[in-house]
Amino acid sequence: MSDFAVITENLRKVFSIRKGKGLIRAATDVVAVDDISLEIPCGQAIAFIGPNGAGKSTTIKMLTGILRPTAGGAKVLGLTPWTQRNKLTRQIGAVFGQRSQLWYHLPPRDTFELLARIYEIPRADYLSRKKMLIERFGIESFLDTQVRKLSLGQRMRAEIAASLLHHPKILFLDEPTIGLDVMARQELRDLISEWNQQEGITIFLTSHDAGDIESVARRVVVVNHGRVVLDDKVSSMRRQYLSSKVLSVKFHDQPATFVVAGVTILKASHHALKLEVDTTLVSIQTVMNEVLRAGDVADITIEDPPLEEVIAHIYSRAKT
């Protein structure tokens, strides 16, 4: 098998949609995915993001064999998904934040038992795998509690553990942290990230949550209008795609009036300023000099803008 978990070449999907009312309905072609080429090495954690209707789901459905592309090709774990779906299903796992695979009225243990049969996992293998997952995901305490009585955080931990029972080589995660509180969200991200790094499983994450992307993925692929508009490391995405920095300055005394071209005051209080610096118009050094001149500085921090802003910026660039 190649070193790539996923390879797509000029993947394209066109849907024919009938529009109109009654018997007179004209067929219109809608391009959902337009020429997507990707190479995802085994063991990589990738965030596959884009605005609603960008073509994420269609791409995932082609990669999992649910849909056949109109043109182009793809190999997932060396298999052609839409012709070898049966083989592929045993090697991939999927977690959909909004759709549970756990049986609502039964404890997670029962779903685990059923999945062992569905994936035809040999008994000894299943038992040792289950034991390991229970320990790693910390689900022992609620393994015999009906799913309907679990918190969303507990349920999602059980969901992910269930999706790993059959040793998938790729895990597709669709909005895995949706609806979770801050703590549960971080806990889940850590677990996924840990699993990716320690077990070498390939992670294919779709999420609108910037925190998920930062914590879990090393690489981000942004799609819009069916095309890849960015394919980069998460760490360098900010630097390349947003030419601004955020400066938070605390003064010992009230600073002098601060006016510098290319700097926007986001927030100002008696002893503090929060500034957004457009680095294409003014250098950070110039702004720092002006800040030091404005008053007696007690503390200063320079930050990148939040990832949400970067993503919004990429989406808006792709539109134009």
Added chain:
Amino acid sequence: MSLPATQKYYWIALTSAKSNLAYLGEVGSRVVFLGVILYIFLRLWQVTYSETHSTSLGGLTLPQMLWYLALTESIILSGPRVAAAVDADVRSGAIAIHFIRPLSYPLYCLFNTLGERLVRFALNLFVGATIVSLFVGFIGVNMTSVAFFICVLPLAFIIDFCGNFLVGLAAFWIEDTVGLQLIYSRMTMILGGMLIPLELFPVSWQPLLKLLPFAAVVYGPARLFVAPQVALLQDVLWHQIAAVIILAALVAVVYRIACARVFANGG
């Protein structure tokens, strides 16, 4: 060694049955509903039998008629909402999730339904039999009745599943399947002989009604339980086998066409 592939479907049915035992609270409402229905029909049939000065109508005595009703009601009321579930899977796109498991979606639905229905039917029958035996006492149920009934009941459930599944798959083509679901369920109730045995329908209708799959779901099993006859068993079995073959083939064809219409919209 890997477990046999077929075992997975047995486990789906088992898990579904277990899951439905969680709904035991529902039994309470069913007791009341069945009690009311059976009481009303007890009174109606008592009047009918006395007004016609008959000890037997359509070949059934009053106690047999009430037991027939308890069985048909138990069959009908045990029917899971297959069409609605398939409709929801199609509409929400959740059907796609089933495609990424080493499973056949129609078989998954079938065994899920059978597991659920088994529990619901057993509870209904227990409640119905208790109420009817309080009203009219026991009828001469013997091992033959039970054996004949057990023989035809699984096929009845499979036929009903196929019909419902086809209605649910219609969601691929039409906006709303609720209307179809209503038509299907009412046809099963009326043409299947839920309230009145087929022998009491006009004579000219009876051959056609007995040919329809609805009779193989409701009338056949119930009639065999209250009045077991080898000839009727053979007749019901042949009809059931033919109905299963035709409907399963139809499910396979429609499902294959429907799968080609799976869209990826909406996640």
